[in-house]
Amino acid sequence: MGRAxxxxxxxxxxxxxxxxxxxxxxxxxxxxxxGSWRSMPKNAGLLRCGKSxxxxxINYLRADLKRGxxxxxxEEIIVQLHASLGNxxxxxxxxxxxxxxxxxxxxxxSHLSRRIHSFRRSASESLPLITETAKEGVLTxxxxxxxxxxxxxxxxxxxxxxxxxxxxxxxxxxxxxxxNCHNSNIEVMQLLxxxxxxxxxxxxAINDTVIWDPCEDDKEQMDLVMxxxxxxxxxxxxxxxxxxxxxxxxxxxxxxxxxxxxxxSVGEIENDSSGPFYQGIENTLCxxxxxxxxxxxxxxxxTLNEERQDGLVVRSEERENGVLSPNKTVYDSIxxxxxxxxxxxxxxxxxxxxxxxxxxxxxxxxxxxxEGGGDHLIQEDNMLSCLWESDQVEWGGGGTGL
DNA sequence: AAAGACCTCAACCGCTTTCAG
DNA sequence: ACTGAAAGCGGTTGAGGTCTT
Numbered sequence: 449m450g451r452a453x454x455x456x457x458x459x460x461x462x463x464x465x466x467x468x469x470x471x472x473x474x475x476x477x478x479x480x481x482x483g484s485w486r487s488m489p490k491n492a493g494l495l496r497c498g499k500s501x502x503x504x505x506i507n508y509l510r511a512d513l514k515r516g517x518x519x520x521x522x523e524e525i526i527v528q529l530h531a532s533l534g535n536x537x538x539x540x541x542x543x544x545x546x547x548x549x550x551x552x553x554x555x556x557x558s559h560l561s562r563r564i565h566s567f568r569r570s571a572s573e574s575l576p577l578i579t580e581t582a583k584e585g586v587l588t589x590x591x592x593x594x595x596x597x598x599x600x601x602x603x604x605x606x607x608x609x610x611x612x613x614x615x616x617x618x619x620x621x622x623x624x625x626x627x628n629c630h631n632s633n634i635e636v637m638q639l640l641x642x643x644x645x646x647x648x649x650x651x652x653a654i655n656d657t658v659i660w661d662p663c664e665d666d667k668e669q670m671d672l673v674m675x676x677x678x679x680x681x682x683x684x685x686x687x688x689x690x691x692x693x694x695x696x697x698x699x700x701x702x703x704x705x706x707x708x709x710x711x712x713s714v715g716e717i718e719n720d721s722s723g724p725f726y727q728g729i730e731n732t733l734c735x736x737x738x739x740x741x742x743x744x745x746x747x748x749x750x751t752l753n754e755e756r757q758d759g760l761v762v763r764s765e766e767r768e769n770g771v772l773s774p775n776k777t778v779y780d781s782i783x784x785x786x787x788x789x790x791x792x793x794x795x796x797x798x799x800x801x802x803x804x805x806x807x808x809x810x811x812x813x814x815x816x817x818x819e820g821g822g823d824h825l826i827q828e829d830n831m832l833s834c835l836w837e838s839d840q841v842e843w844g845g846g847g848t849g850l
Numbered sequence: 851a852a853a854g855a856c857c858t859c860a861a862c863c864g865c866t867t868t869c870a871g
Numbered sequence: 872a873c874t875g876a877a878a879g880c881g882g883t884t885g886a887g888g889t890c891t892t
Contacts, residue, residue, distance in 0.1 A: 462861080462862075463860095463861075463862090463886090464860070464861075464886085465860085465861085483878095485877075485878075486876080486877065486878095498877085498878095499862090499877090499878085499879095500861075500862080502878080502879090503860090503861070503862085504860090504861085507859095507860070507861085508860075535881065535882085536880090536881085537880075537881065538879075538880060538881085549879095549880075549881080550859080550860075550861085550881095551859080553881070553882085554858070554859050554860085555858095555859090557858095557859095557882095558857065558858055558859080559858095
């Protein structure tokens with residue numbers, strides 16, 4: 449048998465916390481410590497669910513919480529971590545002492561995501577889908593003169609009802625891809641490139657770095673592909689048992705460093721685009737032609753060396769026990785975008801696609817060693833500058849900013 | 851000054867993971 | 872090994888505030 453129910457939902461207060469409630473909760477936790485959220489409300493004399501108490505404590509009452517606005521440095525860290533980790537707010541928050549996942553999530557949704565969006569749009573005007581988005585109202589200026597979340601929300605709602613949004617989070621594009629299974633759409637759930645992540649968080653993150661084939665959702669088969677920018681350390685590798693791999697993806701002969709990822713239907717994207725986001729897109733490994741079986745052949749030994757019509761070359765070399773060799777440098781930084789294949793809407797998924805971006809992250813933020821070079825730093829600087837500036841240029845509609 | 855559009859963020863909801871029984 | 876509650880997490884909501892017209 450399990451435990452007794454956490455709390456009775458009936459008769460419990462909801463909504464905003466009063467100062468009195470805060471005081472009760474804070475005093476109780478100071479006296480008794482955290483934990484035992486189930487019994488806490490009763491013992492503290494609160495008509496709240498334990499879950500609500502926990503949330504209130506974590507997000508608001510904790511003494512070590514940092515108050516005030518997110519600094520520019522924190523902002524940069526959030527952007528960079530988000531590029532690597534996606535919407536793993538608690539993980540991102542762990543790198544920002546005094547900030548909560550909820551706070552970061554809110555900040556991202558209200559500030560940063562718009563900048564990213566506008567940056568991507570401005571960097572890729574030739575992308576029809578984004579242009580369409582703009583037409584649909586993302587960029588329309590309301591009566592109040594400020595464009596932004598309302599339009600985005602409106603647009604989002606029109607495409608992703610609540611349930612669908614949740615579904616797309618857990619098993620992205622499940623529904624939408626059912627009609628496109630013949631095209632071997634494979635969904636990337638998460639890209640991780642976090643050499644500094646602690647063991648436990650890394651393992652959980654690895655679990656999210658999977659290739660999901662919606663065509664085979666019935667058997668829920670998940671395969672792992674985990675490129676690593678740090679072959680020498682073995683961090684950020686494939687598998688849960690220390691297996692190592694490097695997925696080598698290069699576009700043309702240009703060699704950069706970073707991580708690699710994939711996207712379905714990459715062929716839709718024009719090749720003559722420019723800007724860092726596009727570089728991420730066009731360097732996307734296309735699994736239309738590289739099956740998960742091939743990539744993760746448990747027998748190993750196979751080598752991919754395939755050139756696409758658009759010039760994308762996919763290579764992997766020197767596998768060990770069916771995974772890719774750690775001995776090779778990852779050539780290209782790959783972010784990804786994914787299309788749901790039906791509405792044509794593009795999802796940024798967890799990552800914006802920025803070439804060399806992750807190198808910058810860990811080099812500057814974590815102090816890690818990163819192979820690569822000055823070119824990337826220049827590019828990254830440009831990108832970041834563009835992000836910050838775009839807030840004014842794009843959303844201010846003439847420099848008004850936020 | 852008023853109205854409406856838009857923004858912010860605390861809190862809720864529901865799902866997944868963890869772990870106690 | 873199994874069950875189910877607790878804990879944790881991410882997505883969403885909505886009240887209240889701000890800004891523009």
